[in-house]
Structure formats: C-alpha cells, structure tokens
Amino acid sequence: MATMRDIAAAAGVSLKTVSRVQNDDPHVLPATRMRVEATMRELSYVPNALATTFRSGRSPVVGVAVPDIVDPFFAAIVNAVEEAALAEDLSTLVTSLGHDPARERQALESVLRRQLSGLVVAPTTTDHAYLKPWAERIPIAFVDRAPGRLVADSFTQDDRGGARLATAHLLGHGHRRLGFLGDSLALPTVAERLEGYREALAEAGVPFDPELVALEAATRPGAAAALERLRSPALGVTAVFSSDARCTMAAVPALTADPIALAAFGDFPLADSLTPSITVIAQDPAELGRLAAARLFERSAHPGRRLRRRTVLPVTLVERDSCRVGVGTV
Structure with a gap:
C-alpha cells in the first residue's frame, strides 16, 4: 500500500506538500x-485516517447526541447527520442522552474527549456553560432546543407559533375548554408551546385556566391520568392540545378507547392510520440535521468566523380527523 512518502517521492514534492x-x-x-x-x-x-487524527488533533468523526435514538423525531436527525457526514468522508458517533437532564454533561463530555471534528446535540438541560471550553476548540451545533448560557449555532422549529396554530385550530372548531398536555416545563420546547397555547387563547378572548394544564404525561399511566382529570365534570375539557409526540403516543390507548378532539405538536409513524387519525403540527427533523451538519462543515472550513446564528424553521398544520371529534356537540 502506498504511503504519503511514496507519493512525495513519485511526484517530486515534499512530504509537507502532499499533506x-x-x-x-x-x-x-x-x-x-x-x-x-x-x-x-x-x-x-x-x-x-489515524495519521490525520494525530496531525490535526481531531478524528474524522462527527458526534451526534440526542435524548432518544429510538424516537422517530431524533432518529430522523441522526440519519440526516450521518448522510451528510458520509458525503464528507466522515464517520458518525451517536450517543443517547436519555431524558434525565442530570446525565447530559457526563454523556457529552465522554463523547467530546474523543477529539471529534464537530458535534450536533439535541440537549436536555438549559445550562450549557460547561461546554464553553469545548466550543472554543470544535464546532458545536444545537438542534430542536437552543443552548442556555452558551453562544452557539442552533436550529430549532417554531415551537410557539406551531402551538398557537394548533390551539387556534381547535378554537376554530368551537371548543372553549381546551386542555394542554405536556411533559415538563423544564423543557424549553414545552414551555414555548405553552406560551403559544396561551397566546391563541388570549387572541380568541378565552381566559387561561392553569387547571387545564396537565404535565408529566410522557408515559402511558401519566397520559391516561392527565386525560382523565381534564375530562372530569369539574373541568369539562372538550379538546386537548398535546405539546409533543411522546405525550401523544403515550395517550393513544386512552384516546382510542374514548376519543376527544385533539391537535398535537409533532407527527409520528402511523399517526395518520389511527382511528381517529391525528391532526398534527408537522416538523422537519431531517432538515434540522442537514442544516446542523452543514454548519459544522462550514465552521471547520472557516474557523475564524465567530458569529453564531440561531435558525428557526417554520412548521405546518396537517389536518386529519382527531380535531373534528365532538364537532357539533360542543
């Protein structure tokens, strides 16, 4: 197998020129x-590639860290980054952060110690000051959620606007008692979507009732309990906005047994095949991954560029049957 020294000798140039x-x-x-x-x-x-690693101090590997690599949304991000990296002759190292924010720092620093060429991360915490020393050495791009206490490139979707659109859609069907289904307000995406929900209510002249906000609904028992409380005679909810796909999928058994008008943030496999099919705010996770990977490559090619940018992608409403449940009776 030819070496760089062989190439230099055959081409009549120095080893440094070949490099x-x-x-x-x-x-x-x-x-x-x-x-x-x-x-x-x-x-x-x-x-x-190993010699290149020794010379540059970086391995020809892009890291991708997401909360759950099985989740269809995050899997699409991972796949998009992998395809983009492959086109640049780079490998991809994927790690799952889990949904416990306490795990994030240890997991990310373990990956970063491998001297990556760049990192795409969908974070679980809201404080990323600990990444500042790393961000000075390699490009880091955030997806789905913007970083906290760190200046870095980020690619997110219009969480507030999408929630406002979905809530307004349910209001347009005549509902006035709208529940909010979510995981935890510690997650920036959930907090932003709650604000969009509140804005849509205010625009329609419907008072916000904190009793109609049901959290900890990302598991089947949690979602079932939340829906049971929201549908109780005391609250009288006739429609629900689910703030993320995890909560929606967790709620599917309860919704199938006893449907209620629903619009959800985030599409997921078979959402269009359920009975009733789920009206969703559609995102483009693959585009988030592609854009984040492209930004890493751009930063690597031009390391002197200091400006970091936040990109917010638009979302769209996909109307299906679930939003029409109970129409004519509310």
Missing part, C-alpha cells in the same frame, strides 16, 4: 496539486 494537498490547503499551486493528485490515483493511495 497540504490531502488537507485541501488553498496555498498549493494548481499545477502541483494536479501532479500530486494524479500520483495518488496512479498509486491507489488511501489516506490514513
């Missing part, structure tokens, strides 16, 4: 670059 060509250094003369690349092809040269 510069391999690393796409713009200061190599075009004629020299062409001669070195032609020699690489003739000798079937394969770059040594």
